[in-house]
Amino acid sequence: MAESKELEITEKHQVDTSVHQELRSGNWFVPATDVYETPEEVVLVMDMPGVCFDSVHVNIVEGELVVTGHVGHGEDEDDYVLYREYDVGHYHRHFGLPEMIDHSRIEAAMTNGVLAVTMPKIEEVKPRRIPIRVAD
Amino acid sequence: MANIVSQGDWDPGQDLVQLQRDMDRLRERVRRPVARRGARIFPSVIISATEGRLMVRAEVPGMDLEDFDISVSGDTLTVQGTRSTGDGLENGWYHRRERESGSFSRAIRLPAEVDGNQAEATYVAGVLAVSLPLKGAAKPKEIRVKVSEG
Numbered sequence: 001m002a003e004s005k006e007l008e009i010t011e012k013h014q015v016d017t018s019v020h021q022e023l024r025s026g027n028w029f030v031p032a033t034d035v036y037e038t039p040e041e042v043v044l045v046m047d048m049p050g051v052c053f054d055s056v057h058v059n060i061v062e063g064e065l066v067v068t069g070h071v072g073h074g075e076d077e078d079d080y081v082l083y084r085e086y087d088v089g090h091y092h093r094h095f096g097l098p099e100m101i102d103h104s105r106i107e108a109a110m111t112n113g114v115l116a117v118t119m120p121k122i123e124e125v126k127p128r129r130i131p132i133r134v135a136d
Numbered sequence: 137m138a139n140i141v142s143q144g145d146w147d148p149g150q151d152l153v154q155l156q157r158d159m160d161r162l163r164e165r166v167r168r169p170v171a172r173r174g175a176r177i178f179p180s181v182i183i184s185a186t187e188g189r190l191m192v193r194a195e196v197p198g199m200d201l202e203d204f205d206i207s208v209s210g211d212t213l214t215v216q217g218t219r220s221t222g223d224g225l226e227n228g229w230y231h232r233r234e235r236e237s238g239s240f241s242r243a244i245r246l247p248a249e250v251d252g253n254q255a256e257a258t259y260v261a262g263v264l265a266v267s268l269p270l271k272g273a274a275k276p277k278e279i280r281v282k283v284s285e286g
Contacts, residue, residue: 005238007178007219034221034235038228045221047235049195049262072261079184079191082247086180086195113197113262 015092027089031069031115035095039127042101044117048091053110058117060103066094067115100125178240179215179264183247190250190268197262198235204259206266208252213266216241 015028022028031046044065048056051069059066069091097103102122109116179194192213196204198221205216221237222230250268257266 007236007238007240009178009180010234010236032234032236034233035231036222036225036228037231038225042231043228045235047197047262049197052261079186081182081184082190083181083183085182088182112199112259113195 012086012089020092020094022092024090027087029089029091030093031067031091033093039121041121042098042119044095044115044119046091046093046115046117047113048110048115049113050088051091051110051113051115056108056110056115058106058108058115060097060106063097064094065097065106065117065119066092067117068092069115177242179242181242181244183244185248188270190246190248190270192244192246192266192268194264195262196264199259199262199264201257201259201264204257204264206255206257208250208255208268210252211246211249213244213246213255213268214241215244215264215266 010032013030015022015030031048033047034045036043036045044067046067048069050071052072055070055072057066057068059068071088071090097119100121101119105120107118109118179196182191182193184191184193194215196217196219199217199219203217203219205214207214216239218239219237221235222233246268249271251271252268254269255266257264259265
């Protein structure tokens with residue numbers, strides 16, 4: 001819901017090198033992420049400004065969901081920067097997947113710099129209403 | 137005698153290449169201004185200059201161009217809007233909430249005079265970019281010089 005709260009700058013977090021040492025060149029950031037669960041699915045929503053839909057990669061590697069997003073070829077490379085408050089960089093984050101996720105049905109969509117990964121639960125885990133018959 | 141520099145492997149050419157690379161990196165670091173920390177007003181911006189115009193960029197993912205209220209008055213650019221996250225979650229629950237939502241309004245004093253009427257904004261992949269032509273830089277004035285024969 002849209003609150004009347006005023007937005008403040010939350011600094012972009014560089015990748016924590018104690019967990020993941022990035023050896024590729026460029027700046028690497030951890031995308032701000034919301035994770036929510038409904039009875040049917042688990043959804044990840046990640047802020048990845050500067051990443052187009054064709055430069056984001058979502059893979060499942062040994063039970064982990066690995067998300068990598070590359071920002072387009074340094075969009076202000078040709079400009080002369082007068083004033084800079086933030087750094088532009090790529091994104092990387094990974095998540096351990098719970099058993100209940102149906103790997104074959106995971107879907108991802110990218111809209112306006114926001115990646116949404118929808119991970120449906122396997123059928124058995126979904127809550128079901130069990131009809132109760134009235135015994136004679 | 138122990139060699140400080142292993143004679144067999146020493147390749148002065150290679151060292152020079154490495155030195156050149158280090159110098160390039162250092163120059164790159166000096167050329168690019170370091171990100172300013174401490175500003176609290178959302179959104180953070182990058183102001184740059186290209187041929188005849190200023191560019192103001194801001195990372196504001198998850199909006200539409202219509203959601204922004206952008207205006208130029210004199211040398212001040214104002215960007216306003218409201219970003220909402222977590223819409224339509226009635227029958228679910230959060231494990232983690234890092235994405236901020238709320239309203240923002242930021243006035244940015246521009247470092248040069250611009251022609252506000254010619255300003256244009258684009259919003260691609262969550263990055264807002266406002267292009268502001270510099271005043272008087274639109275066209276080089278053509279001055280006709282009379283050539284008289286004589």
